[in-house]
Amino acid sequence: MKPIKLLIDLAKKYSWPLFWAILAMVGLVGAQLVIPWIIRSLIDSLSQTPLPSDIIDMVTRLSLVALAVFIARGFMQYIRSYQAHVAGWGVVADARKLIYQHLQQLSLRFYEDKQTGQLMSRLINDTELFERTIAHAMPEMFVNILTLVGVMVILFSMSWQLALLSLIPIPIIIITLIQYAKRVRPAFIYRQQELGTLNAILNDSISGVKEIQAFTREDLTMHRVGKQIETYLESNLKALKLMATYTPLYDFAAGLGQLIVIFFGSRLALQGNLQVADLVAFFLYLDSFYQPVRNLSNSWEAVQESLAGFERVAEMLNETPDVLPPEHPIPLPKPVRGEIRFENVSFRYNPKEAFVLENIDLEIPAGKTTALVGPTGVGKSTLVSLIPRFYDITCGKLAVDGIDVRDLDLYELRANISMVLQDVFLFHGTIRENILFGKPDATEAEMLAAAKIANVDEFIAHMPNGYNTLIGERGVKLSGGQKQRISIARAVLKNSPILILDEATSAVDTETELLIQQALDRLIIGRTTIIIAHRLSTVRNADQIVVLEGSTITEKGTHDELLAAHGLYYKLYTVQQNLTLIPAEEAHN
Ligand SMILES: Nc1ncnc2c1ncn2[C@@H]1O[C@H](COP(=O)(O)OP(=O)(O)OP(=O)(O)O)[C@@H](O)[C@H]1O
Ligand SMILES: [Mg+2]
CATH class of the missing domain: 1.20.1560.10 (ABC transporter type 1, transmembrane domain)
Structure with missing residues (x-):
């Protein structure tokens, strides 16, 4: 466009x-x-x-x-x-x-x-x-x-003579305006940029006030902010100084017009070639004569500035999503079973970067629980983000209920997946609104049931306004574990055939985790569930445990099978067991 x-x-x-x-x-x-x-x-x-x-x-x-x-x-x-x-x-x-x-x-x-x-x-x-x-x-x-x-x-x-004479200042006015546009305008643009930088620095310093105080870096940030305030002041004064130079120049040129009318107009009047009334009228019209020239130049500048804005906006509107919905989507069979199949899938975020996932062959059976484990940064979150097509796979095939996800209606596909993401984001609003985000038309009973499963009801009791408690930007007034539980409630309420939990209980204590686990155990019956967890004790009951290592799947099986295999899973599991056991042993000694 x-x-x-x-x-x-x-x-x-x-x-x-x-x-x-x-x-x-x-x-x-x-x-x-x-x-x-x-x-x-x-x-x-x-x-x-x-x-x-x-x-x-x-x-x-x-x-x-x-x-x-x-x-x-x-x-x-x-x-x-x-x-x-x-x-x-x-x-x-x-x-x-x-x-x-x-x-x-x-x-x-x-x-x-x-x-x-x-x-x-x-x-x-x-x-x-x-x-x-x-x-x-x-x-x-x-x-x-x-x-x-x-x-x-x-x-x-x-009077055509006097009118012609009054044209004399026009070229001077135009030259002044051109010079003004050439020199003053950029100075103001520069000032605007400096203001932007000041905004950015202030934003950073105010958002990071906790870190600044914790590291006692007040002096350093004050210096940074102060320096930018000075820079802005300088750029501002420079622009204003230029403007202060050009405005009198313009006024002088316009004054020149009056001078001409005084000097020549009076002579013409004395010679009887101009009536006094016309002379007065000349003075009165003169301002309406030079002002439009100035206005035109201002308007022209404004149009150009706006056009730059239009250009940037058009550029953004021309941006096409790289995950495109299919032209002729195939509907998912009803009821949706939620079987997911990765066939030789490879994926990289950027053509210039290395593959994050390579040759993934994985069947996630419908209605069963599959756990995804592996070292940090191996690509577990990446793998699950391919299912709702947050990113499209680079090669291979990814199908839900036998249909390639790229042939499914994007909206329908995502409507059938509930996710608890690793980085929880809550909206500014009440706790109720945040839970209802999963299903805006849910009844109060449904909402409460979801909150109970996610163990939200336990801490709601201590909130001043219960479910109507307002949570600030990013839910700052809640603890990490509380936020996680709200995000679980939100996903539970959505009640879709596929449930993805990415480190959903990493920020809650073991006791709460156990409670949520028990509630989820009831919930996940008949649902395709994918659980990502570092704490392996939470995944031991999964129907299938998949171990990712170095961008690909190295082990697959049940908890007992993988322990027997003595591979990475066995290693990770025993390390975690020991970590939890050591303090207990020490306590005995
Ligand atoms: N948006 C992105 N663009 C480019 N690279 C990314 C992006 N997100 C993640 N990565 C990279 O992909 C790799 C896998 O990341 P991912 O988040 O999937 O790991 P993970 O297994 O979920 O780790 P963790 O257990 O710490 O959550 C990492 O090396 C990471 O740096
Ligand atoms: Mg992750």
């Missing part, structure tokens, strides 16, 4: 508000041009000798016209301002929704090398630039051209 097309697509919906805004703006230009004309007519009449007989009536009439113009102007200002903003902010809101909707569809791989801050900035700041273009710059460009033409016609109709 091209940035311009995006702009047009977004603005189309707001044709009517834009139409009203522009119409009101045209009216405002008219009003702006009428007022000096009224004053001119007034002076014209007052300076006649003898005065016309109906002079008082005329003054009243002119006052009434001025009153009508002022009232109409107020009304049109309202229409212009409100309707233009309806369009401008409407486009911003639509763009934000569009981006967020798109972001949700992008695969995890997209998020890996992105900073949350960057994406937020694109969603919020880049779209905010659209408002300037739609609500201000584009209508203003139109209006300023109109004003410029209008004023020019009036000036030339009054």
